[in-house]
Amino acid sequence: MRAVRFTEFNTFPTIEEIERPVPGPGEVLLKIAGAGACHSDVAIFNDFTAEMPGNIHPSFTLGHENSGWIEELGPGVTGFTKGDAYLVYGPIGCGRCVACSRGQDTYCENAADVGYLATGIGRDGGMAEYMTVPARNLVPLGDxxxxxxAPLADAGLxxxxxxxxxxxxxIGGGKTVLVIGLGGLxxxxxxxxxxxSAATVIATDMKEDAMARAxxxxxxxxxxxxxxxxxxxELTGxxxxxxxxxxxxxTPTIELAQQTIAQRGGIFVVGIAGGPVTWSFFTNPYEATITNTYWGTIEDLYEVVGLYRDGHITPDVTRYPMDQALEAYQxxxxxxISGRAVVMPNA
Incomplete structure (x- = not known):
């Protein structure tokens, strides 16, 4: 089968022929419907080095935003029907620590022992015709x-x-919220x-087409x-x-957040562009906080799929056949690319 492979750091990925995987105990084989191309993938093959921490070792198949249809069940797996559609919760932890017990494999306490971080991040992902995934990591999509x-697995979660x-x-009336950066997420x-929420949503970006969509x-x-x-x-009086x-x-976007946050407000840094910022007792609004978050829980993903199925969110996607997967990454x-590029290996 064909797969988009990360072969080495600071090296553009390639499309290669590899063996179709076989699901192990507790796993299913998924026939991939869509695999989102994410800026995190670009960081892996463009920016990361072998010296960086984490279980990201070449080579493996890219793609951590995946959806597909049940193709085959591994030993011990029941309760799934061939052809049914599922979204994949990408992170895979040890399954036994406190974080994993609450479905937050992203914060696994034993990540170093697992050998990879997620499907498509250290373990073969969904930029291929087929992928194996733990049955526990599947969220039903229905019709x-x-x-x-597919992008909801990260760009939604x-x-x-x-x-x-x-x-x-x-919570309550008269609230305002600022969204910085109007890409896929x-x-x-x-x-x-x-x-x-009932809050007034203020959005900002350097691209006019992205702001028009907002x-x-x-x-x-x-x-x-x-x-x-x-x-x-001014919009907040x-x-x-x-x-x-x-x-x-x-750095500039976090500084913008610091300049616009109200007393007792909260700044949530989701993007990973990186850069230092300064903090001062005399300039920080009283009791205003700043924190960072990474991905989410499998319970969250069930709730995201609920929003999607109920029509509350509509991902902006551009679809690419497998032959154009490298074009999507370029x-x-x-x-x-505005929104999300989604590769369809079995289109």
Missing amino acids: ADPVAA TPYHAIKLGMHHL GLVGVQMLKAM RDFGAVTVEGGEGQAERIR GRGVDAVFDFVGA ELVDGK
Whole structure:
């Protein structure tokens, strides 16, 4: 079968012929419907080095945002019907620590012993015709479109976990929330905030087409550039926003969050662009906090699929056949993709 392979650090991936995998005990073989191309993949093959911590060792098949149809059951697996569609919870932990017991494999206490972080991150992922996955990691999609659903495994789950964590800041009337960065995660985040709260959603990005899409989803937009923080504060009557969800995570965007947050507000850094920021007792609004989040729990993913099936969120996807998978990654590297690129290995 064909697969998009990460073969070495600082090396663009390749499409190779590999053996079709066989599901082991407790696993299923999934025929892939869609596999999302994510900026995290680009970081793996463009930015990471062998010296970086974590269980990311070449080579393996990329793709950690996956959906597909049941093809075959491994030993000991029951309760699944061939052809039914599922979304894959990507993280895979030890299954026995406190974090894994609550379905939060992303924070597994024994991650170093597992040997990989997730499907598509250290373990063969879904940029292939078939993939094996623990049966426990499957979330049913019913009759929902599995190709459009594929990005929800990260681009939906990641913002949802952060928003759920910060929702207490948005309870009640007169609340405002700022979304920084309107890529695949940010646009889904805008839709979730509109569905889950009564807060006024302010969104900002450097791309006008992304802001136009955010306005379609009910956000008030503020263009980046000089005076950006002042314009955002004006929309709150000078008070500042109650919560900020930063889907970029670079020094300038975190500083923007610090400049616009209200007293007792919360800043949630979701993006992993990286960069240091400063903090001062005399400039930080009283009791305003800042934290970072990573991916989410399998319980969260069930709730994300519920929002999707009920029509509250619609991922913006561009579909690519397997022959154009490397083109999708190149366009992602070049910043030409709005929303999410989804590769369809079995189209």
